Amino acid sequence: MKLQWTSKASSDLVRLHDHLRPVAPEAAARVVRQLANAPDRLLDYPRIGEKLEAYEPREVRRIIVGDYELRYEIASTTIFILRLWHCRENRSFDSEN
Structure with a gap:
């Protein structure tokens, strides 16, 4: 498996x-480092996140990293990082990818 950040996820960061x-x-730099490194653990445990049934048949999942939500999709041999945001943020995003 490999990780790939979508342009939207990179823009979110x-x-x-x-x-x-x-x-x-300093906190901004620390949070960004934490969020940028968080998906690395998905390489060993790709299905650790909660599955989001609303996106079926796609396998979209989410993990919580501190106060942030990170959504990702497992597709064949790639884990796509779709979006991320603060949990208290308004999440009226029109699409995940």
């Missing part, structure tokens, strides 16, 4: 960093 940086630059 930048957006979260830009939101936190003005108030707490």
